[in-house]
Amino acid sequence: MDNRTGARRIVDNRRDARRMGETWRVLIPAESLPDLPVRPALPEVAAVLAGAGAAVLVAPPGTGKTTLVPLALATPGSKVIVAEPRRVAARAAARRMAALLGERPGQRVGFAVRGERQVSRETVVEVVTTGLLVRRLQADPELAGVGTVILDECHERHLDSDLALAFLVEARAALRPDLRLLATSATADSDRLAVVLGEPGQPAPVLTAYARTYPVEVIWAPPAGPISPPLGLRVDPRLLDHVAATARRALTEGDGDVLVFLPGAREIETVAGRLRGLADIDVVPLHGRQSGSAQDAALRAGPRRRVVLATAVAESSLTVPGVRSVVDAGLSRVPRMDHARGLGALATVPVSRSSAEQRAGRAGREAPGRVYRCWSPALHDRLPAQPEPEIAVADLTGFVLDLALWGHPDGEGLALPDPPPAGALRVATATLHDLGALGPGDRVTARGRALAGAGLHPRLARALLDGAAVLGATRAAELVAVLDDDRTTTGDVVTAWRTARNNDDPTWRIEVRRLTRAVNRATTGAAPDDPPAAPTTGSDEGPRTSGRHAGSGGRQTEAGGRHVEASGRQAGADGRLADDLAAGLVVGLAYPERVARAREAGGRAYLMAGGTEAELPVGSPLTGTPWIAVASADRTAGARTARVRSAAPIDEATAREVAASLLAETTEIGWIDGDVVARRVRRLGAITLASTRLTDPDPALVREALAAGLRDEGLDLLTWSRGAAELRSRLTFAHAALGEPWPDMSDSALLAGIADWLDLGSARRRSDLARLDVAGGLRRLIPWSVAGRLDEVAPERLPVPSGSNVRVDYSDPAAPVLAVKVQEAFGWREAPRLAGGRVPVLLHLLSPAGRPVAVTSDLGSFWARGYPQVRAELRGRYPRHPWPEDPATAEPTRRTNPRSR
Numbered sequence: 078m079d080n081r082t083g084a085r086r087i088v089d090n091r092r093d094a095r096r097m098g099e100t101w102r103v104l105i106p107a108e109s110l111p112d113l114p115v116r117p118a119l120p121e122v123a124a125v126l127a128g129a130g131a132a133v134l135v136a137p138p139g140t141g142k143t144t145l146v147p148l149a150l151a152t153p154g155s156k157v158i159v160a161e162p163r164r165v166a167a168r169a170a171a172r173r174m175a176a177l178l179g180e181r182p183g184q185r186v187g188f189a190v191r192g193e194r195q196v197s198r199e200t201v202v203e204v205v206t207t208g209l210l211v212r213r214l215q216a217d218p219e220l221a222g223v224g225t226v227i228l229d230e231c232h233e234r235h236l237d238s239d240l241a242l243a244f245l246v247e248a249r250a251a252l253r254p255d256l257r258l259l260a261t262s263a264t265a266d267s268d269r270l271a272v273v274l275g276e277p278g279q280p281a282p283v284l285t286a287y288a289r290t291y292p293v294e295v296i297w298a299p300p301a302g303p304i305s306p307p308l309g310l311r312v313d314p315r316l317l318d319h320v321a322a323t324a325r326r327a328l329t330e331g332d333g334d335v336l337v338f339l340p341g342a343r344e345i346e347t348v349a350g351r352l353r354g355l356a357d358i359d360v361v362p363l364h365g366r367q368s369g370s371a372q373d374a375a376l377r378a379g380p381r382r383r384v385v386l387a388t389a390v391a392e393s394s395l396t397v398p399g400v401r402s403v404v405d406a407g408l409s410r411v412p413r414m415d416h417a418r419g420l421g422a423l424a425t426v427p428v429s430r431s432s433a434e435q436r437a438g439r440a441g442r443e444a445p446g447r448v449y450r451c452w453s454p455a456l457h458d459r460l461p462a463q464p465e466p467e468i469a470v471a472d473l474t475g476f477v478l479d480l481a482l483w484g485h486p487d488g489e490g491l492a493l494p495d496p497p498p499a500g501a502l503r504v505a506t507a508t509l510h511d512l513g514a515l516g517p518g519d520r521v522t523a524r525g526r527a528l529a530g531a532g533l534h535p536r537l538a539r540a541l542l543d544g545a546a547v548l549g550a551t552r553a554a555e556l557v558a559v560l561d562d563d564r565t566t567t568g569d570v571v572t573a574w575r576t577a578r579n580n581d582d583p584t585w586r587i588e589v590r591r592l593t594r595a596v597n598r599a600t601t602g603a604a605p606d607d608p609p610a611a612p613t614t615g616s617d618e619g620p621r622t623s624g625r626h627a628g629s630g631g632r633q634t635e636a637g638g639r640h641v642e643a644s645g646r647q648a649g650a651d652g653r654l655a656d657d658l659a660a661g662l663v664v665g666l667a668y669p670e671r672v673a674r675a676r677e678a679g680g681r682a683y684l685m686a687g688g689t690e691a692e693l694p695v696g697s698p699l700t701g702t703p704w705i706a707v708a709s710a711d712r713t714a715g716a717r718t719a720r721v722r723s724a725a726p727i728d729e730a731t732a733r734e735v736a737a738s739l740l741a742e743t744t745e746i747g748w749i750d751g752d753v754v755a756r757r758v759r760r761l762g763a764i765t766l767a768s769t770r771l772t773d774p775d776p777a778l779v780r781e782a783l784a785a786g787l788r789d790e791g792l793d794l795l796t797w798s799r800g801a802a803e804l805r806s807r808l809t810f811a812h813a814a815l816g817e818p819w820p821d822m823s824d825s826a827l828l829a830g831i832a833d834w835l836d837l838g839s840a841r842r843r844s845d846l847a848r849l850d851v852a853g854g855l856r857r858l859i860p861w862s863v864a865g866r867l868d869e870v871a872p873e874r875l876p877v878p879s880g881s882n883v884r885v886d887y888s889d890p891a892a893p894v895l896a897v898k899v900q901e902a903f904g905w906r907e908a909p910r911l912a913g914g915r916v917p918v919l920l921h922l923l924s925p926a927g928r929p930v931a932v933t934s935d936l937g938s939f940w941a942r943g944y945p946q947v948r949a950e951l952r953g954r955y956p957r958h959p960w961p962e963d964p965a966t967a968e969p970t971r972r973t974n975p976r977s978r
Contacts, residue, residue, distance in 0.1 A: 110141075110145050110148065110149075110177065111141065111145070111177070113139075113140060113141030113145060114136070114139075114140040114141065114286050114287060114288050115134075115136055115140040115141040115142050115145050115146060115286040116141065116145060118134075118284060118285075118286045119145065119146065119149040121284060122134060122146060122149065122150070122259070122284060123149060123150060125282050125284060126150070126225065126257045126259060127257075129281060129282050130249070130254070130255075130256075130257055130258070131249070131257065131258040131259070131260075131274040131275065131281045132258075132259055132260075132274070132281050132282045132283070132284060133259075133260050133261070133262065133267045133270045133271050133274060133281055133282070133283045133284070134146065134259055134260070134261045134262070134283075134284050134285075134286065135261075135262050135263075135264070135267050135283060135284070135285045135286070136261060136262075136263065136285070136286040136288070137263050137287075137288040137290070137435075137438065138263050138288070138392075138396075138435060138438055138439070138442075139288050139290060139396065139438065139442045140286045140287075140288045142229070142261050142286065143159070143161075143166075143170045143173075143229055143261075144170055144173045144174050144177065146227060146259070146261070147159050147174065147202045147204075147225075147227055148174060148177065148178075148202065150224075150225045150227070150257075150259075151201045151202045151225075152201075152224065153201070154224075155201075155222075155223075155224030155225070156200070156201050156202070156203065156222050156223045156224060156225075157201065157202045157203070157223075157224065157225045157226075157227065158203050158204075158205060158210065158220070158223055158225070158226045158227070159202065159203070159204045159205070159227045159229060160204075160205055160206065160207045160209075160210040160226065160227065160228050160229060160238075160241055161204060161205070161206060161207065161229050161230065162206070162207050162229075162230050162233050162235050162237075162238055163206065163365055163390050164190040164191060164206055164365060165363070165364075165365050165367075165372045165390050166229075166230075166390065167188050167189075167190050167204045167205060167206050168182075168188055168190060168193075168204075168372065168373070169372070169373075169376050169396075170188075170204045170229075171186055171187060171188035171195070171202075171203075171204040172188075172373065173396075174186040174202060174204075182195045183195035183196060183197050183200070184197060184199055184200065185199055185200060185201050185202065186200065186201075186202045186203075186204070187200040187202070187203050187204070188203065188204040188205065189203060189204075189205045189206075189209055190205070190206050190209065191206065191208075191209065191532060191588075191591065192587045192588060192590075192591045193587075206237075207228070207235065207237040207238045207240075207241045208237040210226070210237075210241045211237050211240050211241050211244065211479055212532075214241070214244045214245070214248065214483075215479070215482050215483065215529075218244070218248045218252055219248065219252045219253055220248065220253065220256065223256065224255075224256070224257060225256075225257040225258075225259065226245055226256065226257070226258055226259070227259045227260075227261065228241060228242055228245070228258070228259070228260045228261065229261050230261065230262070230263060231260045231261065231262050231270055232262040232263055232264045232431075233464075234464070234466035234467055234468070234494070235467050236467045236468060236471060236473075236475075236476050237479075239466070239467075239468060239493055239494055239495070240476065240479055240480075242260065242270075242273060242274075242492070242493075242494065243273075243488075243491040243492045243493045244483060244491075245258055246258070246273060246274065246491075246492040247483075247490075247491060247492065258274060260274060263435060264431055264435075264463075267283050268280070269494050270494070271283050273492045273493075273494055274492075288438075290438060290441040290442065291441040291442075291443070291444050291445045291446065292441060292445050293403075293437050293438065293440045293441040293445070293446050293447065293448055294445075294446070294447045294448070295437065295447075295448055295450065296447055296448065296449045296450070297450055297452070297453060297454055297457075298323050298326075298449045298450060298451055299451060299452050299453045299456070300315065300316060300319040300451065301319075302315065304316045304319075307340075307408060307424075307425035307426070308425075308713060309424055309425070309711040309713070309720070309722070310341070310343070310410075310423060310424070310425060310711075310722070311425070312340065312344055312408065312425055314347070316406065316451070317339075317344060317347050317348055317351065317406075318351065319451060320337060320339065320348055320404060320406045320451055321348050321351035321352055323404050323449050323451060324337050324348070324352060324384055324404050325352070325355070326449070327402040327404055327447065327449055328355070328358065328382070328384070328402075330402075330447070331401050331402045331446070331447055332382075332401055333382070333399055333400060333401025333402065333443075333444070333446070334378075334382055334383040334384070334385060334397070334398075334399040334400045334401065334402075335382075335383070335384045335385070335400070335401075335402045335403070335404060336385045336387060336391060336397055336400045336402070336403045336404070336439050336440070337384060337385065337386045337387065337403075337404040337405075337406070338387060338388070338389070338391070338392075338403065338404070338405045338406055338428075338436050339386055339387070339388060339406050339408070340388065340389075340406065340408040340409055340410040340425045341364070341388060341410050341423075341425075342362075342364045342366055342388070344406070345362045345363075345364060345386040345387075345388070346362070348386055349362060349386055352384055355384070357381050357382065358381065358382050358383065358384060359379050359381050359382070359383045359384070360383070360384050360386065361374065361375045361379070361383050361384070361385045361386070362375065362385075362386050362387075363375035363376075363385055363386065363387040363388070363390065363391060363397070364387065364388045364390060365388065365390055366562060366584060367584060368583045368584045368587075375387075375397070376396070376397060376398070377398070378398045378399045379399075383399065385397055385400070388410070389409055389410070389432070391436075391439065392432060392435050392436055392439075396442065397439065398443070399443070400439055400440060400442065400443075400446070401440060401443075401444060401445075401446045401447070402440055402446055402447045402448070402449065403436055403437055403439050403440040403446070403447070403448040403449070404448075404449045404451070405428070405433060405436050405437070405448060405449065405450050405451060406451050407427060407428050407433070407450060407451050407452045408425050408426070408427065408428060409425070409426055409427070409428045409429075409432060409464070410423050410424070410425055410426075411423065411424060411426055411464070411465070411467070411470065412424070412467060412470060412471035412472065413470055413471075413711075414470060414471055414472045414501065424711070427452075427456075427460055427461075428460065428464075429460055429461045429462060429463050429464045430457065430460045430461065430462050430463075431462060431463050431464070432464060433450065433457070433460065436448070437450075466494070466495050468493075468495050468497055468498075469495065469498065471501075472501075472505070472534075473497055473501045473502060473504075473505040474505045474508050474509060474534065474535050474536065475534050475535055476497070476505065477497075477502065477505040477506055477509060478509055478514055478515075478521070478525060478528070478529055478535055479529070481509070481514075481515060481519055481520070481521045481525070482521050482525075482526070482529055486506065486515070486519035486520075487502060487506075487519070488502070506519060508535070508536075509525065509535060511738060512524070512525075512528065512535055512536070512539050513525070514528050514529075514535055527542060527599045528542070530595065530598065530599065531592070531595045531596075531599065532591070532595060533557065533561060533592075534561075536667045536668065537557050537560060537561055537667050539666055539667065540553070540556075540557055540560070540663045540664070540666035540667035541553055541554065541557045541592055541595065541596060542596060542599055543666050544556065544557070544662060544663045544666050545596045545600075547654065547662060548653075548654060548659050548662065548663070549653075550592075550593045550596040550597060551589070551593055552653075552659060553592075553596065553663060554588075554589045554590075554592035554593045554595075554596065555574060555577070555578065555589050556570070556574055556659065556660055556663040556664075557592055557663060557667075558577070558585050558588040558589045558592060559573050559574050559577055559585075560663070560664065560667060560708055561588070562577075562585065562588075568697075568722075568723060569697070569698055569699060569723075569724070569725070570660045570664055570708055570723055570724065570725040571656055571657055571660045571725055571726070572698075573723075574656065574660060575656070657725065657726045658726070658727065658728060658731060660706075660725035660726075661704075661705070661706045661725040661726050661727030661728070661731060661732075662706075662727070662731055662735060663725075664706035664707070664708045664724070664725045664727070665706040665727055665731060665732060665735035665736065666735045667708070668706065668707060668708065669686065669735050669736035669738065669739060670685060670686050670687030670736065670739065670762060671685050671686070671687060671706060671707035671708075671710070672685065672686050672704065672705075672706050672707075672727060672732040672735065672736050672761070672764075673685040673686070673691060673704070673705050673706070673707055673724075673764075674703065674704050674729075674732075674764050675701070675702065675703050675704070676690075678701070678703075679700070679701040680700070680701070681693040681694075681695070681697065681700050682718070683705060683707075683721070684763060684764055685707060685719075685762070685763070685764075686732075686736050686739050686761050686762030686763060686764050687762055687763065688762065688763035689710075689712070689718075689719050690717065690718040690719065691707060691710050691718055691719040691720070691721050692718050692719070692720060692721065693705075693721050693724070694720065694721065694722075697721070699724055699726060702726045703728075703729075704726065704727045704728055704729055704732050705721075705724045705725065705726055705727060706724060706725050706726075706727040706732070706735075707721050707723070707724045708722075708723040708724055708725065709721075709722040709723040709724075710722055710723075729766075732761060733761060733766075736761055736762065739760075739761055739762040740759075740760070740761050741759075741760055742757070742758070742759045742760075743757075743758055743760070744756075744757055744758075744771065745757075745758050746771070746774045746775060746778040746779060746781075746782055747781075747782045747785065748782045748783070748785040748786035748789055751786075751790070751843065752786070752842055752843040753779055753782045753783060753786065753841065753842050753843065754782075755770065755771040755774035755778075755779065755782075756768045756769060756770050756771055757769040757771060776838075779840075779841060780832070780837045780838070780840075783837050783840050783845075783846065784831045784832060784837065786843065786846075787828060787831055787835075787846070788828045788831070791824065791828075792824055792827060792828065794843065794846045794847070795835075795846055795847065795849060795851050796847045796848070796849070796851065797851060798851070798852065800852050801851040801852035801855065803873065803887070804852050804855050804856070805822050805855055806886075806887035806888060806890070807867065807871040807873065807887050808820060808822045808855065808858075808859070808867075808871070809822040809823075809887065809890045810871045810887045810890040810893060810911075810912070810916075811863075811867070811870050811871045811912065812890075813890040813891065814870070814890070814911070814912035814915055814916050815870065815912055815913075815915075818860045818862060818863055819859075819863060819870075820858040820859060820860075822855075830858075833857075833858065834854040834855060834857050834858045835849060835851070835854040836849065836850065836853075836854060837849070869913075870911065870912050870913065871885075871887065871893075871911060871912070872885060872911070873885065875895055875909055875918070877895075877897050877901050877902060877905070877969070878901060878902060878903060878904045878905050878969035879900070879901035879902075879903075879969040879970055879971045880969075880971070881897075881901055881971060883895055883896065883897050885911075885918065891916075892916075892919045892934075893911060893916065893918050893919065894918070894919050894920075894921055895908075895909070895918045895919070895920055895921070896920075896921040896923060896929075897920065897921070897922065897923065898922070898923045898924070898925065898927070898971075899922045899923065899924070899930065899931075899944075899947065899964070900925070900958055900959060900969065900970050900971070901969050901970070901971055902920070902922060902936070902964075902969065903959075903961065903964045903965075903967040903968060903969040903970070904964075904965065904966065904967060904968065904969050905936055905965075905969075906936065906937055906940075906965055907936055907937065908920050908933070908934050908935070908936045917934040918934065919932065919933075919934050920932070920933055920934065920936065922939070922947075924951055924955070925951075925955045925958045925973075926955075930947050930951070931943050931944075931947060937965070940964050940965045944964055948960045948962075957973040958973055
């Protein structure tokens with residue numbers, strides 16, 4: 078759509094709005110709103126929505142789209158919901174709008190995020206996270222009482238943002254044609270959004286508000302020395318040292334506050350430590366795991382200059398006042414999923430160019446500024462243009478559960494900006510079936526609804542609900558809150574749990590209370606006293622991703638869930654399960670395929686039930702623990718084993734209970750470790766718990782195992798006698814010269830049809846293979862129609878003029894060789910031919926000592942041209958052998974001339 082078409086559409090929409098007699102009674106007059114770039118566009122936004130019902134607003138950070146547009150669209154009796162991808166942005170937007178009205182949050186402007194809600198009956202603008210909006214749509218697809226929904230920062234492409242968009246489009250088409258949808262984006266890549274929001278063949282209108290920004294000087298500040306690329310969550314400490322030094326430089330070279338972008342909370346803590354001791358400077362962290370009061374403090378200007386250390390939460394939807402300089406570490410934290418091994422985690426990757434531009438723009442909000450990029454211009458040119466959409470790389474388990482709850486388990490028919498990858502979709506669906514969340518036809522079960530209601534990734538929800546049956550609601554909630562916190566995914570889970578309890582982290586404690594209430598709701602069916610939250614699928618500093626095939630072992634309860642028994646475990650003095658085993662129980666319930674047994678006593682190497690080999694880091698306090706439950710692990714490209722990042726001890730009994738769906742007892746007869754093995758095996762996934770040798774295995778299965786061994790290790794396991802090897806060579810020649818029906822004697826053909834020719838009936842083990850009749854087996858492959866012609870087509874020996882029968886060498890099927898002494902070939906005018914005259918024999922003519930003197934298949938040419946030279950050279954050396962001048966007519970002989978007396 079060009080600008081003129083868009084302008085005509087806006088004019089038409091305004092006319093339609095006037096024709097309908099609609100009067101926009103806003104909460105605050107437009108002239109009283111801050112003079113931000115989006116303010117002149119507010120009448121157009123309202124008119125477009127009144128006419129088209131859906132639109133896209135492209136507005137860079139700093140234009141006021143997050144705070145001014147909702148106030149302009151809210152009318153009495155028609156609530157506006159604003160969905161933000163992050164909790165910190167939702168709270169900040171609500172506080173800013175409430176301040177514009179001279180109120181506190183919870184009056185006409187309120188907010189609701191996980192664990193906190195401030196709304197009232199008079200609230201007409203409510204800011205929520207996109208995950209919470211998804212939960213509300215699941216409960217009330219019509220969104221009764223809501224007139225407009227604004228999806229903010231859609232360009233970030235989180236999973237729950239994509240879900241909310243798709244659900245709203247379907248709800249509007251099927252239930253609420255009067256519902257107005259506005260998608261906002263900070264980038265100009267809006268075509269996809271317009272297509273999703275629009276009607277078939279007619280994209281939704283796209284409006285643009287241009288920011289009045291100040292110039293930002295780009296300063297390239299790469300580290301002087303080599304820096305290791307990020308690995309998983311690990312960031313080279315030398316880069317963090319450099320970022321801290323660059324922040325000091327920015328303080329010296331400019332005025333105002335400095336905003337530093339770092340990938341995660343741990344890096345923020347590290348750089349904050351490097352900056353301690355700055356005179357008259359406040360160092361302020363800002364990330365999604367902080368308490369609300371700490372986040373609010375970071376978003377207020379202070380009495381002194383500040384260095385604000387922030388994650389990606391400050392990229393687009395938040396305004397940090399007073400910033401004149403930005404220091405960008407150039408890294409971002411995103412979800413990555415190894416579906417083949419069931420390993421999912423956050424990974425640190427280079428930032429995209431579009432994100433780098435947004436970060437730089439933070440320095441030009443209020444005055445000219447600077448951005449210090451801690452990388453080179455050459456590296457910048459190689460950065461991806463846009464960040465990958467989360468749906469392409471993340472664990473989709475929670476996403477698929479939401480799709481199933483909505484009625485579209487595979488996403489078909491929904492207006493998703495991108496379809497889910499087929500492989501990731503299959504893995505997620507299988508995991509939900511293992512959890513008992515999906516039943517026949519991929520329909521959601523009662524247990525699936527209970528898991529969704531916990532407001533967690535389905536794996537963690539399973540650990541919470543089933544763990545509470547053994548540990549109690551509070552202890553299970555405490556452990557799950559630790560597992561769901563990306564700050565505590567390194568090291569020993571038990572230590573992280575105890576640290577959180579001892580420090581009484583307020584954010585963690587709020588989450589514990591929320592999860593405890595979730596357990597109570599699931600067990601009692603009581604109404605929630607707190608708004609349900611979305612499964613963690615991508616908001617707030619990236620998702621907590623997980624692997625695949627979560628087991629759901631234990632016995633079935635009346636409520637449709639499963640839990641494990643508490644008997645047989647070591648309890649503390651108070652009768653409760655000890656902390657170590659409690660942590661292992663909860664981790665194992667969340668990730669049953671990651672329970673792991675040590676490869677050897679006292680070592681760091683483990684085998685997970687899912688089949689992945691893993692290794693504890695050097696110095697881990699868990700080294701030597703016989704069994705562990707792995708909470709977090711990653712595997713670098715090309716690495717044979719995964720690296721354990723977080724785990725808890727567990728005993729075998731608990732491991733068998735939490736991963737009961739992986740427990741199996743089978744009879745194994747197969748080729749294992751180089752021989753036939755027949756045994757009864759009890760396994761927990763890939764972990765062998767017990768093995769008993771079978772004394773009378775099924776002979777047919779033994780033969781299959783031997784055939785598999787031959788296919789695995791090759792035909793050298795057989796004894797190839799001279800006769801067998803020569804027979805194979807003759808048949809190889811016949812097949813090469815004449816084709817079918819002569820059998821193919823290649824390794825691949827013989828191995829593929831091993832049962833057709835080799836009699837394995839008497840063999841029981843590897844050593845027996847050496848005694849089998851290979852030659853007899855090969856003869857069984859010769860069809861009866863040609864079996865009698867083998868000596869004609871590929872004779873074992875050929876007669877020569879001297880009367881000898883000389884063996885033919887078929888090593889090269891294209892040129893069979895007959896090695897014969899020159900004197901025995903006298904009188905032979907042409908070399909013999911095989912395969913019905915199709916293939917001439919290659920003659921190796923030998924000296925009396927048996928050494929080759931000529932190689933030819935054209936004997937006449939040799940007698941005429943080559944023989945005279947051979948005669949001249951050898952007659953004196955071998956005087957007792959005949960060397961006639963005309964060998965073509967001479968008498969052949971095997972004998973020497975009589976010795977003269």
